[in-house]
Amino acid sequence: MDSTIDEAACRWHDALLRDGYCIIPDLVGEDAVAALSADLDPVFERTPLSEGLFYGNATRRFHGLLARTPHAAAFVGHPLILAIARAVLTECDAIQLNLTQAVELMPGAPMQPPHRDEEMWPLRTPGVEYLINVMWPFVPYTAGNGATLVWPGSHRREPEPSEAPVAAKMRPGTALLFLGSTLHGGGANRSPYPRRGMIVSYSLGWLKPYELPWLAYPPAVARTFSREIAALAGYRAHRPNLGTWEGRCPSFLLGCASVQPPGACDTLRPEQEAAIRAFMDMQQGPVRQEPR
Incomplete structure (x- = not known):
């Protein structure tokens, strides 16, 4: 690993474990975000509004972004992000991609119910982190258009009812990282414009992921990925003998x-x-x- 990345990963890893979240400015160029966003524009346009109490009916969400745009791989496989994720998610043989999800909050979308993403899994071990989320904004995130809300320190305690969250204000190219144990939720979009962005999350390799990777990325698609991205997307056996095909590593x-x-x-x-x-x-x- 590059020594600069190693030092930066240690610094952000410490901040993430201390506060439950961190915001890394200017992690990628805005041109890279714009190219990714442009590829996904037509998908946003044809995606129906979501349903359900949790997603609400004022958002659009779709997944499998590695198969939708070649630009997604640079974000999923960003060296600093992976270094931080591997430093936090240590209770496994290898980390995995939990999901890639594009999200659009429509004008008038209400605040999302506060939640912890680790609640997807019914059993948890105190002190073990199961998940890391990375939010990449496609447009500037502000308190007015629904920037993600996080409760600092909530990965270690239950916030007081009167405790206000922090709105993760960001511009494209910046990344918000937060733990699966951190209380968070999308803010209300009180602006006249949609708020678009992408969530990439990584989890312990022995957990069932949010998004089934072999359906999102069948072999014909995964063959176009780099070895590292393919492994993150499920084409790697997790020792001992988890996630195999015909008794072999799916790679x-x-x-x-x-x-x-x-x-x-x-x-x-x-x-x-x-x-x-x-x-x-x-x-x-x-x-x-x-x-x-």
Whole structure:
């Protein structure tokens, strides 16, 4: 890892764990955001309004952004973002992409109910972070157009009822990171214009992700990804033997057109392999010495 990225990752990692969120300014160029946003413009236009109490009927949301625009990969695989995510999400063999979601808050959209994204999973271990969200704005986020609201420190405690959240004011190119344990919600859009942006989230590799990656990115699509992006998008077995296909790491599907794989091959962690070898050695017993 580049030493500059390593130092920056440590600094932002510490801020993220201290406050439950951090805002990294000018992380990518505005031209890169504009190119990504332009590719998604027609998708926004044809996407129906969402439904349900949580999403509300004044937002548009769609997923699978890696398959919709080649510009998404630079955001999903941003080296600093991945370094921070891997430093926080340590209770796994490898992190995974939880979702990519484009969001549009229409004028008049009300404030989203405050929530913690880790509540998607019914079991949690105190002190273990399950998820990191990254919000990338396509337009300036302001308190008036529905900037994401976060409650500082809420990953460690329940905020007081009178405690006001912080509106994450950002311009395109800046990124908001917040933990799955942090209380947050979209703000109300009181402006006359839509507020568009993108959420990319990463989770522990052994959790069921929000977005099923093999449906969002079947092998024919994933073959166009870099090795790192394909692994994040589900084409990597999580040791021991989770997320396999025919007993093999699903990355097999990216390098071979054959539908018939070789025999199953287990995928174990080093300490598991060592324990199995020790067990097998014990079963063999001591070597008998023949008399001379």
